[in-house]
Amino acid sequence: MVKEAVDAIKATSGKWDPARIGNTPVAHWLMMPVEFKLKSPMFRQPLLF
Numbered sequence: 001m002v003k004e005a006v007d008a009i010k011a012t013s014g015k016w017d018p019a020r021i022g023n024t025p026v027a028h029w030l031m032m033p034v035e036f037k038l039k040s041p042m043f044r045q046p047l048l049f
Contacts, residue, residue, distance in 0.1 A: 005034040 009032060018025035
């Protein structure tokens, strides 16, 4: 599932603006949650992770 999460992030526009303090670009971290919905034949509802 890691590959699918990476592919989903890469599928975004890729036009990211840098974080700034004043007019100076600074390093930062961004957390983007990825939700998987797996359909299991054992259950009638999707499994959420």
